[in-house]
Amino acid sequence: MALSSDPGVTHVLPANTNHLELDRLIMNPEVKVIVCCGSGGVGKTTTAAAMALRAAEAGRKVCVMTIDPAKRLAQSMGLTELDNTPRAVQGIGNLNGGSLDAMMLDMKRTFDEIVVAHAEPERAQAILENPFYQALSSSFAGTQEYMAMEKLGQLRTEAEQTGVWDLIIVDTPPSRSALDFLDAPKRLGSFLDGRMMRLLAAPAKGGGRIAGKIVGAGLGFATGALNKIVGAQVLTDLQTFMASFDTLFGGFRHRAEQTYAQLQAPDTRFIVVAAPEPDALREAAYFVERLGDEDMPLAGLVLNRVTVVPLADLTAEAAIAAADRLAESTEDDHEHQLTEDLLRLHADNINTARRQSQVAKRFHAAHPLVAIGIVPTQSEDIHDLAGLRLVGNLLATEI
Ligand SMILES: Nc1ncnc2c1ncn2[C@@H]1O[C@H](COP(=O)(O)OP(=O)(O)OP(=O)(O)O)[C@@H](O)[C@H]1O
Numbered sequence: 001m002a003l004s005s006d007p008g009v010t011h012v013l014p015a016n017t018n019h020l021e022l023d024r025l026i027m028n029p030e031v032k033v034i035v036c037c038g039s040g041g042v043g044k045t046t047t048a049a050a051m052a053l054r055a056a057e058a059g060r061k062v063c064v065m066t067i068d069p070a071k072r073l074a075q076s077m078g079l080t081e082l083d084n085t086p087r088a089v090q091g092i093g094n095l096n097g098g099s100l101d102a103m104m105l106d107m108k109r110t111f112d113e114i115v116v117a118h119a120e121p122e123r124a125q126a127i128l129e130n131p132f133y134q135a136l137s138s139s140f141a142g143t144q145e146y147m148a149m150e151k152l153g154q155l156r157t158e159a160e161q162t163g164v165w166d167l168i169i170v171d172t173p174p175s176r177s178a179l180d181f182l183d184a185p186k187r188l189g190s191f192l193d194g195r196m197m198r199l200l201a202a203p204a205k206g207g208g209r210i211a212g213k214i215v216g217a218g219l220g221f222a223t224g225a226l227n228k229i230v231g232a233q234v235l236t237d238l239q240t241f242m243a244s245f246d247t248l249f250g251g252f253r254h255r256a257e258q259t260y261a262q263l264q265a266p267d268t269r270f271i272v273v274a275a276p277e278p279d280a281l282r283e284a285a286y287f288v289e290r291l292g293d294e295d296m297p298l299a300g301l302v303l304n305r306v307t308v309v310p311l312a313d314l315t316a317e318a319a320i321a322a323a324d325r326l327a328e329s330t331e332d333d334h335e336h337q338l339t340e341d342l343l344r345l346h347a348d349n350i351n352t353a354r355r356q357s358q359v360a361k362r363f364h365a366a367h368p369l370v371a372i373g374i375v376p377t378q379s380e381d382i383h384d385l386a387g388l389r390l391v392g393n394l395l396a397t398e399i
């Protein structure tokens with residue numbers, strides 16, 4: 001059975017699916033922030049950059065924050081330095097008065113900037129030099145997600161104050177789960193403000209009193225024992241760090257909550273990107289549900305790398321039967337070998353498309369209101385502005 005009567009197009013989704021109206025989204029002046037989420041490797045960075053380029057070329061003043069873009073793509077957008085500063089992308093068509101600035105997130109630098117902005121120079125210096133801080137700011141799980149939110153906050157403030165951008169599009173860090181973006185900052189905040197850290201940091205504030213309590217609570221710890229386990233220097237570093245941070249922010253958790261809350265602003269929309277595969281769509285479904293719980297408006301799902309089959313009228317079964325016939329009749333003929341291979345490839349593609357369509361339809365059935373945009377798999381990576389333009393076009397087109 002063929003999936004479609006239109007040559008070259010696979011009907012991945014039922015006819016009643018809401019199509020993601022990309023141009024309406026990116027041209028809506030009330031939408032000022034778009035966040036692209038999704039599990040690892042599905043096309044978040046590509047989608048964010050493609051939407052940003054399309055919006056800019058349609059006349060909006062856009063800033064796109066990318067995270068770890070592939071090298072060639074970064075170069076094509078003029079992103080050669082990891083310096084946290086949005087810079088004008090060359091080569092965009094700005095006939096409509098739009099502009100595109102792009103940056104790559106430098107998480108450590110973002111963290112440093114927060115410290116510098118909030119602390120007296122001497123204290124800031126002490127924090128920046130603190131080994132515990134250095135480890136936390138450059139490698140701790142969740143720091144990248146948290147810093148992406150922090151940076152978004154900064155960009156938003158700059159946009160409001162200077163009017164230099166009217167749309168900010170943010171990519172999110174590579175992570176196994178789309179939910180990590182929403183969860184990591186809270187996790188980081190609770191870790192830093194958590195019981196264990198309080199206990200470790202306690203002697204800096206409470207001296208022996210809290211250490212006594214620990215022993216009293218029967219935990220079997222004393223500061224001396226902790227010193228042995230964690231190392232005296234680390235403990236001192238940590239204590240100093242926590243004490244400084246508490247004075248700066250009144251607790252890390254508090255700051256993380258504020259940062260998180262900006263994602264609930266009414267001018268913010270989410271796009272969830274997924275591959276047409278069970279795992280990615282399951283992740284996307286969790287994410288969609290979570291956004292609903294948190295009152296964070298979802299603009300839609302981008303189904304990326306969808307297999308679109310030319311000559312979809314030729315069924316997999318018919319293609320395999322024809323290939324088998326060729327194999328039987330002409331064993332040593334190279335030209336026929338090529339035809340046979342193509343027929344088998346076609347059958348594979350049809351089967352892939354069929355599987356993709358099944359998982360996509362299952363998602364649609366569970367979340368019928370979610371608007372969906374489709375980007376077919378391209379024959380090569382998206383590594384330049386032309387590729388991004390194409391992706392933007394495809395995404396804006398209903399298929
Ligand atoms: N529709 C497509 N057709 C062909 N290649 C694509 C398509 N979409 C993305 N790619 C390529 O797939 C790779 C991964 O895409 P991208 O970097 O956008 O994913 P990501 O979700 O940002 O990944 P990560 O989670 O690692 O950040 C890139 O090389 C990109 O060029």
Ligand SMILES: [Mg+2]
Pocket residue numbers: 044045046067068069171172173174
């Ligand atoms: Mg990425």
